[in-house]
Amino acid sequence: MRLPGTLREFGIPRLLIAVFLAVLFGVAVATHMDLRGLISDSIVRVGRNGILVLALLPAIQGGLGLNFGLPLGIICGLVGAVISLNAGVHGIWGVAMAAGIGVALAVPVGMGYGWLLNRTRGQEMMVGTYLGFAMVSMMSVFWLLAPFKNPTLVWAIGGRGLRTTLSLGGIYDKVLDRWLEFTVAGVRIPGGTLVVFGGLSFLTWLFFRTRMGISIAAARSSTRFARAAGISDERTRLQATVLSTVLGAIGIVIFSQSYGFVQLYTAPLLMAFPAIACILIGGATVTRATIGHVIVGTLLFQSILTVALPVTSQVIQGDISETARLIIQNGMILYALTRVGRA
Amino acid sequence: MTSSAAGAPALELKGIVKEYEQNRVLKGVSLSFQSPAEAMEAGIGMVHQEFMLLPGFRVAENIKLNREPTLPNPASRVLGKKLESLDVARMRADARRALDAVGLGIDEWIRVAGLPVGHMQFIEIAREVDKERLKLLIFDEPTAVLTESDAEKLLDIMRGLASKGHAILFITHRLDEVLAVANRITVLRDGEVVGTPDPKTTTVARIAELMVGRPAAIAAQRRFFAPTTEPALGIEHLREDMPGERVEDISLAVRRGEILGIGGLAGHGKLGIANGIMGLYPAWGRVVFGEKLFPLNEPREALERGLAFVSEDRRGVGLLPEESVELNIALSALEAQGRFLHPSPIPALQVLNHGAMHRHALEMIRALDIRTTGPSQQVRRLSGGNQQKVCVARAMTLRPKLLFVSEPTRGIDVGAKERVLEILTALNREQEVTLVVTSSELAELRAICDRVAIVYRGKVEAILPPDAPDAAFGLAMAGESARAA
Structure with a gap:
């Protein structure tokens, strides 16, 4: 089947998913659901997940493929969040402190991760997956044994070990979502979170137009070209990994404040997968991605997740949204991996 | 053969x-x-x-x-x-x-x-x-x-x-x-x-x-300035580890202002010389450039000291096919010399000066007659000859003192071949860039070079004037130059 040029450029998987989303919205309209609420929820989720998706961009641009090791950055952000909670810092300063500590941790962690990836060239995605899994398990021990004393964080009985889910209610729950919040035609827009997402996207875009960013992208395109141009691709890969890990740390802090809870223990385990699905649905490949892919992909995938649950439960009196999520998410990753080397 | x-x-x-x-x-x-x-x-x-x-x-x-x-x-x-x-x-x-x-x-x-x-x-x-x-x-x-x-x-x-x-x-x-x-x-x-x-x-x-074979009519172009006997680049006992190319013991002196050709059969090491000196494959030996000892295996150093290289492997080393013409032209100078960037306190975070890059690309497109829809066109959409011109443009942008060009006309059509060779000779004569041209096409070496070195089994077998008899070249390529004498 040959599609017209513009449609082909858009990509068949993206097309199918956009059509699926349109059908979901169509059903929502037909069954008189709260359309404004659905759109508003979709936008909230875009802001919530956007930075985690953005975190994948430097890794792809740096030639490391899909960063399945994203949980490493996420864990750094979580440690930052827990420390800020333990210190009892509220409001926007709590978020800033959590993000700041997260970034400070993510830089050395990212360097170690990058060092490892340079030693396991060509298997970045598999190494990232396993390293992520291993670190999540190791951190589960840490959460249990870490000397946090704040009674709102530790288990009520026994007084030792952090709880699996920490509520941010009254601390910095939705503090960015509410900051600069406004309503357009009855649709609530979480201004602050979107501003942070937009700002970081802009900075990332700008970074890839700097000398360092251009070297990273050049080394991705051709190792041998980079070498001939005097670029050390070991260094650019390290830089890309650090940047990806740092964005992952910031991403989870923003995610948590918007979600209202900090999830510990095994929660970060599978967090890379939906983010990866987002950027791929946006049109990125394992070797090439843009900010546009991040935004479009997050919008499409998160909207489907938001709309699918209420719509399907309305129509078939059951929940297939989780099933749909898993099929789309993992199918998309599988599809992208079959395209490796073909671009 | x-x-x-x-x-x-x-x-x-x-x-x-x-x-x-x-x-x-x-x-x-x-x-x-x-x-x-x-x-x-x-x-x-x-x-x-x-x-x-x-x-x-x-x-x-x-x-x-x-x-x-x-x-x-x-x-x-x-x-x-x-x-x-x-x-x-x-x-x-x-x-x-x-x-x-x-x-x-x-x-x-x-x-x-x-x-x-x-x-x-x-x-x-x-x-x-x-x-x-x-x-x-x-x-x-x-x-x-x-x-x-x-x-x-x-x-x-x-x-x-x-x-x-x-x-x-x-x-x-x-x-x-x-x-x-x-x-x-x-x-x-x-x-x-x-x-x-x-x-x-x-x-x-x-x-x-x-x-x-008979060389195409050797262009008897008179030079604007005679090459000096002053050495520009001295290579002594160069040995190299490049797959498929044998560089075992190359000693060669390049004179300032000349066009030196390097010929020889495939695999005998002619391509290895430029790759080795530019630091693309591990190499050992003593190299003197501009009267100073030149460090091997340091690609960046090579660029900074005023060497440039147009690689024989256009798609792998020479170009970023997915990127634009302008970025391909500017990239080496941007990396090695920090040009085409806005000033910034942190050198690594200088932002690209798109305007300067664009203007420079337009200049090069005009000077080298690169057939493209514009500086932002993807390089892979250009024809082979025009891709080669982009490679030459990038090397020229570095303003090198000495330029290595390997297989300048491989895989490009006849018209473009002549144009590329013209560009190279003009670069040598008008901008006084010393050129080392490596090619499998002996005829083109004999057409543009002042001297042609023939390598055989990783060593320089003979250095011949371009108008030496055919048999002398043939014998040198077969490692039997002694017989020609």
């Missing part, structure tokens, strides 16, 4: 070539054999230049691989022939016979790993000889890796096989060997037959002449 069929039944060879040609005419490039297995089935054996042996397997196992004699066993009776046991005794006997036929006295049950290359070569031949249906045996540069005495032995074996009725197609550039064994000789150049001299009457010099 030179091929010869020895032995009696040359009919098979003719048949194959004819069939190949017919098929080519009928179906474009599709061959009569769909797979190597079919060619083997038809009785063609091949001794490869790169050995096709499994190092962890024993000699006999390698010889009989996939053709093992087998014995039935209970499992194979039920599940089919694939599960039959190996008949080790027969394997060893067969292998022994084949090894004896090629005069190799080693134990047939030792592993191949660690054997000397000469032995591997003979095992490879023994494997082919062992094939019952063998009619034609192809040797692709078999003597390239052998010592002289082993090479002698190989020629004897070839004579022996031919006398037993096997046809042999012997591909080599060693002219002496051709004359020693061949019944008929065919000389190829650039994929075409250029002559079939009779081995009984021809000489090495005559074959060498055919190999080189």
Whole structure:
């Protein structure tokens, strides 16, 4: 089947998913659901997940493929969040402190991760997956044994070990979502979170137009070209990994404040997968991605997740949204991996 | 280069070539054999230049691989022939016979790993000889890796096989060997037959002449300034580890302001020289540039000291095919010299000055006549010749003192070839850039160079003036320049 040029450029998987989303919205309209609420929820989720998706961009641009090791950055952000909670810092300063500590941790962690990836060239995605899994398990021990004393964080009985889910209610729950919040035609827009997402996207875009960013992208395109141009691709890969890990740390802090809870223990385990699905649905490949892919992909995938649950439960009196999520998410990753080397 | 069929039944060879040609005419490039297995089935054996042996397997196992004699066993009776046991005794006997036929006295049950290359070569031949249906045996540069005495032995074996009725197609550039064994000789150049001299009457010099061919009318362009004898780049005992290129002991002095050509046959190291000095492959030796000792294996240092390189591998090293023309032109200068950037307190975070890059690209597009829809077009959409001009433009942007250009006209059309050569000579004359041009096309070296160095087996065999006789070039390429004197 040959599609017209513009449609082909858009990509068949993206097309199918956009059509699926349109059908979901169509059903929502037909069954008189709260359309404004659905759109508003979709936008909230875009802001919530956007930075985690953005975190994948430097890794792809740096030639490391899909960063399945994203949980490493996420864990750094979580440690930052827990420390800020333990210190009892509220409001926007709590978020800033959590993000700041997260970034400070993510830089050395990212360097170690990058060092490892340079030693396991060509298997970045598999190494990232396993390293992520291993670190999540190791951190589960840490959460249990870490000397946090704040009674709102530790288990009520026994007084030792952090709880699996920490509520941010009254601390910095939705503090960015509410900051600069406004309503357009009855649709609530979480201004602050979107501003942070937009700002970081802009900075990332700008970074890839700097000398360092251009070297990273050049080394991705051709190792041998980079070498001939005097670029050390070991260094650019390290830089890309650090940047990806740092964005992952910031991403989870923003995610948590918007979600209202900090999830510990095994929660970060599978967090890379939906983010990866987002950027791929946006049109990125394992070797090439843009900010546009991040935004479009997050919008499409998160909207489907938001709309699918209420719509399907309305129509078939059951929940297939989780099933749909898993099929789309993992199918998309599988599809992208079959395209490796073909671009 | 030179091929010869020895032995009696040359009919098979003719048949194959004819069939190949017919098929080519009928179906474009599709061959009569769909797979190597079919060619083997038809009785063609091949001794490869790169050995096709499994190092962890024993000699006999390698010889009989996939053709093992087998014995039935209970499992194979039920599940089919694939599960039959190996008949080790027969394997060893067969292998022994084949090894004896090629005069190799080693134990047939030792592993191949660690054997000397000469032995591997003979095992490879023994494997082919062992094939019952063998009619034609192809040797692709078999003597390239052998010592002289082993090479002698190989020629004897070839004579022996031919006398037993096997046809042999012997591909080599060693002219002496051709004359020693061949019944008929065919000389190829650039994929075409250029002559079939009779081995009984021809000489090495005559074959060498055919190999080189007449150069296109050498442009008698007068130079604007004569090259000095002042050395620009001194290379002493350069040795290098580049796959497929042999650079063993190159010593060469490049004079300031000249165009030095480097020629020689494929694999003899001509391409390695530029790659080694630019730091793209590990290299050892003493290099002096501008009266200062020049560090090897430091690509960045090479660029910073005023060297530039237009690589023979356009797609792999020369270009970022997915990126725009302007970025491709600016990138090396941007990286090595920090040009085309907005000022910023942190050097690594200087933002690209798109305007400056764009203007520079437009200038280059005009100067080099690059056919493109504009500076932002993806480089992979350009034709080969225009891609090459982009590579040259990037090197020029570095404003080098000395420029290496490898295979400047490979894979580009005739018109563009001339344009690229013009650009290079203009660069040399008008901007006084010293040029080192490496090319497989001797004619183009002779057209634009002041001197042409010919490398042979990783060493400089001769440095010739461009108007030296054809035979002198041919002999130098075959490592026999002594004979020309």
